[in-house]
Amino acid sequence: MSPSTIAPTARTRPPARAPHPPWWRTALRDALIMALLCVCARAHADEAAQLRAAVAVERARSPAPSYTRAEFLARPALLGAWLAPDGRSVAYLLQGERNRGVWLLPTAGGAPRRLLAHTEADTLSWSRDGRWLLLRSAQQLYALATAGQRGSGAIAKLGGRWERSFEAVDPVLPAAAIVLESPPHVSRLPKRWRLYRVDVQGRQTLLHESAREIVDSAFDSDGRLRYLTLVEGEGYTLYRKDGVRLRVAMRCTRLQRCSMLASDSAGLWLTTNADHGYLRLAHLGEDGALRTLHADPRGEADLDQVVLDPQSGQPLIASYRSATAANYGLTAQAQGQVAAIERRYPGRNLRIEVGRGAGARWLVHERAGSQKGERLHLYDPASGGFREVLADAGFRHGRDTVTRIAESSLARKIAFSYRASDGMRLHGFVSVPPGVDAARAPLVANVHGGPFNLTRPEFSAQTQLLANRGYVVFEPNFRGSTGYGLDYMRAGRGDFGNGRVQQDIVEGVRYLLAQGIGDGERVGIVGASFGGYSALQGVTFQPELFKVAVAAVPPADFGWVLRSYARSQDQFSRGIPMSATMRALALDPADPAIAERLRAQSPVANAQRLRRPVLLLAGGDDERVPIRSVLHYAATLRTLDKDVSLFVDAGGGHQLVDPRTREAYLFLLESMMHRRLGGAAPRAPDAQLRAHLRKNLRLAGPDLAPLRAATGASTAAAGAR
Structure with a gap:
């Protein structure tokens, strides 16, 4: 082949430039983008307006009388x-x-x-x-x-x-x-x-x-x-x-x-999220074809339950919650x-x-x-x-x-959505005390455990007790929560240290404050299990926002707990080892880089940064968060002269089910929030509760000093157990 027949290379001939699109096409594209942005902004503004309107309705209600802890805990x-x-x-x-x-x-x-x-x-x-x-x-x-x-x-x-x-x-x-x-x-x-x-x-x-x-x-x-x-x-x-x-x-x-x-x-009726963003009702034909019968019409929730005809077995009702x-x-x-x-x-x-x-x-x-x-x-x-x-x-x-508490005295759980700083739409609930000006009320973030779990539109004794004591309560379903589709659960991408997931919770609090819901100078954070870990993260890394934390059965190092899961028989999905599920969620327990990142961002590794009071509750027989890890964190804080209180139910597991411990938890929660955020003071404990506190309150910080004097609770170092 002669040189004259060889096609010019990129060096000898510059690539042809695409012709400029007509002016009207560029203008149309820009107009469509602006229209989309306007629609999103308008929808966001509409959601905010709906939230403020719902909160205004709560203020117009009659204030509730104060109820006992037993009335909230009763089953x-x-x-x-x-x-x-x-x-x-x-x-x-x-x-x-x-x-x-x-x-x-x-x-x-x-x-x-x-x-x-x-x-x-x-x-x-x-x-x-x-x-x-x-x-x-x-x-x-x-x-x-x-x-x-x-x-x-x-x-x-x-x-x-x-x-x-x-x-x-x-x-x-x-x-x-x-x-x-x-x-x-x-x-x-x-x-x-x-x-x-x-x-x-x-x-x-x-x-x-x-x-x-x-x-x-x-x-x-x-x-x-x-x-x-x-x-x-x-x-x-x-x-x-x-x-x-x-x-x-x-x-x-x-x-x-x-x-x-x-x-x-x-064929077969089943619920599945295969080849679909959400869990939905589908039919699998004999030929292998999968056909969707029903998915959430709003496009935001997983299917929760299907009711079958008791005679024919045909699906009759699809439910979302x-x-x-x-x-x-x-x-x-x-x-x-x-x-x-x-x-x-x-x-x-x-x-x-x-x-x-x-x-x-x-x-x-x-x-x-x-x-x-x-x-x-x-x-x-x-x-x-x-x-x-x-x-x-x-x-x-x-x-x-x-006696059942009258519904007219309980806070309504208001579902709302907000945008994270990266644009993702997030979900949560806010409960406002009836008859209270929400802008002047202290605000408490109540974070669910898991983290692969969710808060539902159902009764919560802890949320309702806090609302009854005058607190606005925020319950976030941050990314990583279940119930909102597989992509929503995966969206945490393993960033469960002081990262994106915690930022969702913080931004939810700031969103409420921006809507005039809650007093920004009086904000606390509470939770159990992963929620307790989030509470510790909050007061460690956002002390300008969160003034106090109450953490029940909390891992002070989430990576350590993940490694513990890898050696356990726990399962998130039936038959699938927890370690496999964690890998699929970008939390591989065996990955040293993940472990080091979570350790470096953990509350225990940053204990010296803590400058807010912390109350810890733990179970001596906890099968998920070993008691030694909570004691180690408490001892670390004590050594650094931090404000820490510790309650240990020696026979309790990860679920603290003893009725006395459940009441002690609410009493200590009330006490800490009252001292730091100014909500209603707790009712004095009876003799039985005083005895339980005296036995199990292992550390009492300055906020619980009056209680220590009243019950004779120990102030011995946490590691002395």
Whole structure:
């Protein structure tokens, strides 16, 4: 080839310039960009205006009287209620002073009757034929006859070394349960998982045995096992069972969820976020095609629950509860019925149970952030009538009966959104004391644990007690929270030190202050578990904003806890090791760079920077945040002469469940907030609480000096335990 035929190189011929676009195209592009920015700004301004308007409504309400700590801590005596498949009865668990009983209420009217005087069960399930109740406790599964037939008794052991767990009521056979047997965590024998069907006489049938962990199952109309989900690697594989052969139907990897609901002749109903930003209701066809039936119409929340027809197994209702709770009917008939229920209880967090057959009622569970406990209503689809039931069950704190706090005295939980400094739309709730000028009230950020968890539009004893004492309470669902789609949960990108996630919380506080909500000179931060870690981060790195922190069961070094998780049996997703989930969330426990970054940004590594008072609460038998790590942090602060107080429940775990400790926590919280932010002073502790404080308050800083004098609490060094 001669040189004359060789194409010029870039050096011999400059690249051709693209012609300038016509002036009108550039102008149109700029106009569209400006219009989009204006729309976003207008939407943001509208949201802010709506928030201010909602807060103004709260100021116009009547101020609330002061309630006791016991009234906030009291738990419903009604532990749960479950509608029979035929809609003719409601079974419920009722906690008495000494015994927990099982009761049955006819939905057509009439007095309830007690079926069982004493049970250890914490939940009930109806058999498909409605003639049996399956009672589940930690040790056993018990079948209880409801229609006068004989044969009640334990039908399967639960727990144990070869752990057995109740998976579900058999969705096809009249009276049976599905039970899963799992191998011991530590065993020299080959691991085998076994899925059983157990009938109400205790007869068991092996349905499937696998060397891979079984996590889900679905059955055909003849009761044969049709679909199976197994753990494979760090994800799930759904299999269709054809006789003895398993065929891959779908794979869910890297935090994708795929939970079976029911099968039909054309495939499988499931909830999944595979190939979609949000958890939604979908149908997996026999040909492998995945079709979405319902996703959040607002495009912001994960699907929370699907209600199935108790006869056909067809999905009837889709429910969302991340921010604004909403239910949607999925059939023409269900749409009308659900709309009628939503109109009857507007703005409430409703869970609906459906009955089928002649004379069937539906059971509506009504909840709200400003309502302690749930209210139950029977709905008659034929007449459209409603009737409240079991309203007199009451509340209990220890052995004492406690009156329900009137909703008119509780703060409403206002859902709102705000923009982070990087433009991401974030979610949260704010509770404003009724009858209070929010601009002049102290503000407390109450941060949820997890961090892969969320705050829902439901009652919180801690939030409501703080509001009752005069505080505005902010509950952020920062990036990394669940319930708002997979991208939202992943958006933290492992930045859980003094970084982007903490900045979301700080910017949420500043956003509220900018809207005239809260006194910027009186701001505190509280939380448990990861929320406690965030509280410590706040007073360590943002002391100009946060004046005090209360941290329950807090990791003082999040990276240390991650490494502990990697060695534990904890799981965020069933069957997937916690370490695998953390890797998928950019928090690899084995990555030294991540560990060093989190250590360098941890409260314990920056203890010398602390100049605000801190109250720590810990469990001596905490399985997630070892007590030695909390004691080490407290001792470090003490050595540096920092203002630290420490309460240790020696027998408590990560969940501090002792009623005395729960009340001590609220009392100490009130005391710290009163001293530093100026809210209402706590009521004096009674003799029992004083004794509990005297025993367990290991360190008392200056803010708790009066309490120390009153109770004789120790001031010994934290490490002396």
